[in-house]
Amino acid sequence: MASSPEALSFDGFAISAPILQAIKQVGYETPTQIQARAIPHLLAGCDLMGQAQTGTGKTAAFAIPILNRLALTRKEPQALVLVPTRELAIQVAEAFQTYARYLEDFRVLPIYGGQSMGNQLRQLKRGVHVIVGTPGRIMDHLRRKSLLLDKLTTVVLDEADEMLKMGFIEDVEWILGQMPAKRQTALFSATMPSSVRHIASRHLHSPHDIKIKGKTASLPAINQRYCLVSDFHKLDALTRMLEVEEYDATIIFVRTKIATEELAKKLSARGYAAAALNGDMAQAQREKVVGQLKKNTLDIIVATDVAARGLDVKRISHVVNYDIPYDTGTYIHRIGRTGRAGRTGTATLFVAPRERRMLSAIKKVTGQPLYEMPLPSHQKIIDRRIEQFKQQVMGTLEREDLAEFRHLVQQWVEQENLSPLDVAAALTYSMQRERPLVKPPLAESANHDKALQRPVKKKAKKMSALKTTRRSETKNKKFHKKTIKKQKDFRHSYFNNSHHLSTP
Structure with missing residues (x-):
């Protein structure tokens, strides 16, 4: 079933004033297509299956209705958003904070692997309203009983196709099985392979099916x-x-x-x-x-x-x-x-x-x-400054009558026994004190240039290593399950045969 209630502005939705204020401060004036079609259904408590590309405003499409339906006085998880990566978990949690900036005492907690478990446990004990997490770490907390979902009213599967590619679908199924049967479930995905639709058919009840076609923008030169x-x-x-x-x-x-x-x-x-x-x-x-x-x-x-x-x-x-x-x-x-x-x-x-x-x-x-x-680079900046200063000096020589100034400089040179080159150098230094024309020592400038990119490169390597680790963990988990099953089958067969042989 597809519906398309088109809203011309966020004022057309039944959204509380504090959330509307935050939305307007962010700069949103009109909802995107996925927001216009999804928000009314989610506000009404319906299940939803949305297909739209990344960057079309999906996060606001589910975050705004979740925030609008929260009971802030209850310091317990009322909504869970499952995402495939920790980077996305951080982004979604930040988006919740942005839209909830005028909601008193609102708390959202991103939960993902690689982060201190102790810090997550402390935050959970203090009480949170919304959890945004990756499947692996969510499962860890559920097994430890440090995360309870018995009061959960809404769950969102974000980037479901990515979770499928990363081997998290079985984990997602297990997590959904730990939740109250009476809940609202929303699934968002850029593509809808059969495995994702299978999950939707098992865990969503009469969902509204929304599909937004991607468009290529026409831009000027x-x-x-x-x-x-x-x-x-x-x-x-x-x-x-x-x-x-x-x-x-x-x-x-x-x-x-x-x-x-x-x-x-x-x-x-x-x-x-x-x-x-x-x-x-x-x-x-x-x-x-x-x-x-x-x-x-x-x-x-x-x-x-x-x-x-x-x-x-x-x-x-x-x-x-x-x-x-x-x-x-x-x-x-x-x-x-x-x-x-x-x-x-x-x-x-x-x-x-x-x-x-x-x-x-x-x-x-x-x-x-x-x-x-x-x-x-630092050298390119210095070269640019020298060129600009040179143009400024040459322009002054061409446009201005400098006879009186030449006479003045000549007087200084004769009275103070100075070199004209030294006078020119001193004037250049005075004019360019805030924008030096001489670069610092080579090692210092080179280190500064590298520092700008170093955090990005380290992060990129860390992300790559993290993805590799996740894939490895998924494979190991499946291998471990198969090994345990084989051991159980062997023990069962061995003891049954032994018992049979010893019987007179």
């Missing part, structure tokens, strides 16, 4: 690229890029209003003409900022998605996704701020290690090349 960088090094990566790039005006997207103010201040302190643009600003102030951008008195705007809706400034040549968007539709909207009126534009996406799944989704929806961008 925008050069799209991404940069793998950890959260800690984003500011350094951004300033390096701004140092080297030729840009007219830039809009930098972040997720929160506070982040717009903080990043704009940091950029201003580094000598950039930057200002914040967010929903908390009065309309007159927002118009003033946009006006300054149009008049070339401002070069960089740090904005939230909601503040940049409808922003159309021709001179915006670069868009930077400082914080990766929650869904692919928002990405398309963001980069559409450049490449206007037939001009070309450049869109840069900063990707932290745990955000690689969203990067893959963005690549699919754009249908256009998305190139990895290496960060500019």
